[in-house]
Amino acid sequence: MNLRGQRGAALVLALFAISFLMALGSVLILLSTAETLIAANHRAAADAFYAADAALERTLVDLNVVLDWNPVLAGAQTSTFVDGPPGVRTLADGSTLDLAQVVNLATCRKTTPCSPADAAAITTERPWGPNNARWQLYAHGPLSDAAGPGTARRMRARPRG
Numbered sequence: 001m002n003l004r005g006q007r008g009a010a011l012v013l014a015l016f017a018i019s020f021l022m023a024l025g026s027v028l029i030l031l032s033t034a035e036t037l038i039a040a041n042h043r044a045a046a047d048a049f050y051a052a053d054a055a056l057e058r059t060l061v062d063l064n065v066v067l068d069w070n071p072v073l074a075g076a077q078t079s080t081f082v083d084g085p086p087g088v089r090t091l092a093d094g095s096t097l098d099l100a101q102v103v104n105l106a107t108c109r110k111t112t113p114c115s116p117a118d119a120a121a122i123t124t125e126r127p128w129g130p131n132n133a134r135w136q137l138y139a140h141g142p143l144s145d146a147a148g149p150g151t152a153r154r155m156r157a158r159p160r161g
Contacts, residue, residue: 051143055081059139075136083141099140106135 062079063072071077083089086099101111108114109125119134126132 054143055139062139072138073136078137079139081139081141082137086137086140099137103135103137107133 058081089097104110104114108118120130122129
């Protein structure tokens with residue numbers, strides 16, 4: 001039996017097996033990290049959907065009792081779900097949201113105030129000219145105010161006992 005040709009074969013085989021197991025472990029770690037991020041994004045999307053739905057439902061309660069729509073359409077009458085005059089709001093993550101800019105973007109696709117000519121301009125997105133929509137703020141505020149006290153808090157599992 002010639003053992004000289006076999007020298008180091010076990011070492012090479014062991015190194016190959018260790019490399020394969022390390023690669024497999026790395027793939028599993030990356031996969032579990034990606035799944036965690038996917039789950040977090042899904043939860044954030046679901047939270048945003050339910051927040052928007054709650055705000056819409058809260059606003060519809062106010063709109064349901066409107067007798068004269070002219071002040072609403074002119075922006076003179078707002079919902080009872082308003083957290084102050086339009087302006088800049090600081091969000092929970094520290095970023096800011098300028099409500100006036102949001103209205104301007106919706107009305108004429110500019111962050112600066114829209115002139116009557118801007119609002120009536122004919123574009124591919126707004127082809128109706130003088131009949132283009134002119135957006136007004138009707139309701140705005142934190143979700144906790146939209147749903148009422150205590151109802152917007154996340155349900156927590158309670159131990160049985």
